[in-house]
Amino acid sequence: MLFSTKAEYGVRLMVELGRQPDSGPVSLSSVAEAERLPLSYLEHLVAKLRRAGLVTSTRGAHGGYSLAHPATEITMLEVVEALEGQIAPMECFHESPEGKVLCSHESNSDRACATKLLWTRVQSGVNRALLGTTLAELVEFSKPAGERAKGEPAKAAAPA
Amino acid sequence: MLFSTKAEYGVRLMVELGRQPDSGPVSLSSVAEAERLPLSYLEHLVAKLRRAGLVTSTRGAHGGYSLAHPATEITMLEVVEALEGQIAPMECFHESPEGKVLCSHESNSDRACATKLLWTRVQSGVNRALLGTTLAELVEFSKPAGERAKGEPAKAAAPA
DNA sequence: GCCCAACCCGACCAATGCTCTAGGATTTAG
DNA sequence: CTAAATCCTAGAGCATTGGTCGGGTTGGGC
Numbered sequence: 001m002l003f004s005t006k007a008e009y010g011v012r013l014m015v016e017l018g019r020q021p022d023s024g025p026v027s028l029s030s031v032a033e034a035e036r037l038p039l040s041y042l043e044h045l046v047a048k049l050r051r052a053g054l055v056t057s058t059r060g061a062h063g064g065y066s067l068a069h070p071a072t073e074i075t076m077l078e079v080v081e082a083l084e085g086q087i088a089p090m091e092c093f094h095e096s097p098e099g100k101v102l103c104s105h106e107s108n109s110d111r112a113c114a115t116k117l118l119w120t121r122v123q124s125g126v127n128r129a130l131l132g133t134t135l136a137e138l139v140e141f142s143k144p145a146g147e148r149a150k151g152e153p154a155k156a157a158a159p160a
Numbered sequence: 161m162l163f164s165t166k167a168e169y170g171v172r173l174m175v176e177l178g179r180q181p182d183s184g185p186v187s188l189s190s191v192a193e194a195e196r197l198p199l200s201y202l203e204h205l206v207a208k209l210r211r212a213g214l215v216t217s218t219r220g221a222h223g224g225y226s227l228a229h230p231a232t233e234i235t236m237l238e239v240v241e242a243l244e245g246q247i248a249p250m251e252c253f254h255e256s257p258e259g260k261v262l263c264s265h266e267s268n269s270d271r272a273c274a275t276k277l278l279w280t281r282v283q284s285g286v287n288r289a290l291l292g293t294t295l296a297e298l299v300e301f302s303k304p305a306g307e308r309a310k311g312e313p314a315k316a317a318a319p320a
Numbered sequence: 321g322c323c324c325a326a327c328c329c330g331a332c333c334a335a336t337g338c339t340c341t342a343g344g345a346t347t348t349a350g
Numbered sequence: 351c352t353a354a355a356t357c358c359t360a361g362a363g364c365a366t367t368g369g370t371c372g373g374g375t376t377g378g379g380c
Contacts, residue, residue: 164337220347
């Protein structure tokens with residue numbers, strides 16, 4: 001598996017928040033029930049999303065979580081990275097802050113790192129998919145067919 | 161990490177085999193030394209590649225492994241799948257033999273599976289990258305710059 | 321002012337998979 | 351025959367995953 005359930009559950013959580021745009025904060029327990037996910041595990045995941053600035057929390061009675069930004073401005077790259085950490089296809093494959101690709105195996109040999117070309121392409125493919133998918137699209141997609149295509153249509157991104 | 165070292169080591173192994181096209185079988189220990197990888201671990205990996213029909217083995221003294229097909233006809237999708245198993249972005253995401261996408265969460269709710277759109281795009285991005293990269297390209301890429309671009313040039317595939 | 325819903329936090333735990341080693345059995349060139 | 355090599359199975363050691371548990375803290379409603 002490329003990703004763990006952290007990404008799966010976390011994205012579902014975000015979609016659930018995105019479905020009620022302006023009805024105040026949504027409690028975690030209602031999300032847990034709707035998606036049939038363990039509440040106490042969701043607490044850990046939502047904490048990561050909060051620390052990443054993707055959701056805001058309001059404490060106390062009738063509290064809960066809300067999206068920190070409009071769903072059209074939240075890309076899946078942000079969400080998945082907040083949940084799973086930096087996305088790299090391989091352990092030895094890191095991007096420095098300036099965007100250069102580093103590979104710890106490179107010094108192993110006089111030759112160029114054979115796999116760098118491959119992992120670069122894979123990462124680029126994943127990044128394009130994640131960056132080109134907004135939360136708004138998933139919210140729209142999750143609605144029953146009859147309900148779709150009303151309101152502002154989600155920005156169409158690069159097709160699958 | 162998207163992939164484990166199984167893919168990394170296995171691809172390196174394949175590249176090493178691809179560098180000596182017609183000089184008989186290559187022993188695992190020479191590969192292990194050249195790439196500084198643990199020999200006994202490589203044995204497990206090469207067994208998977210053999211069972212997948214990607215390499216052939218010749219036993220006994222002066223034995224070793226060779227590519228079962230020309231490097232231009234081996235895609236990284238075959239190699240990585242042989243090593244890591246079926247590639248799916250998420251546990252709940254399977255492709256049936258007819259190519260239909262199944263999702264075990266779909267029955268959880270009256271709504272469409274919110275994450276299916278996302279994982280479909282991710283998988284398609286990864287597949288394109290893996291399918292569009294041949295072993296011959298990596299072999300070429302791994303040569304020192306001066307040595308490249310001689311012989312038949314590797315088929316240029318979809319750029320990163 | 322209390323209660324309770326809800327967020328918050330850290331410790332813990334079982335299961336799984338990854339990385340790698342050990343030890344041997346089998347095959348074959350020289 | 352012997353050395354080199356593939357082949358096979360059985361694990362050890364470790365990190366991660368996917369949770370659970372118990373207890374805080376906050377704040378609205380009665």
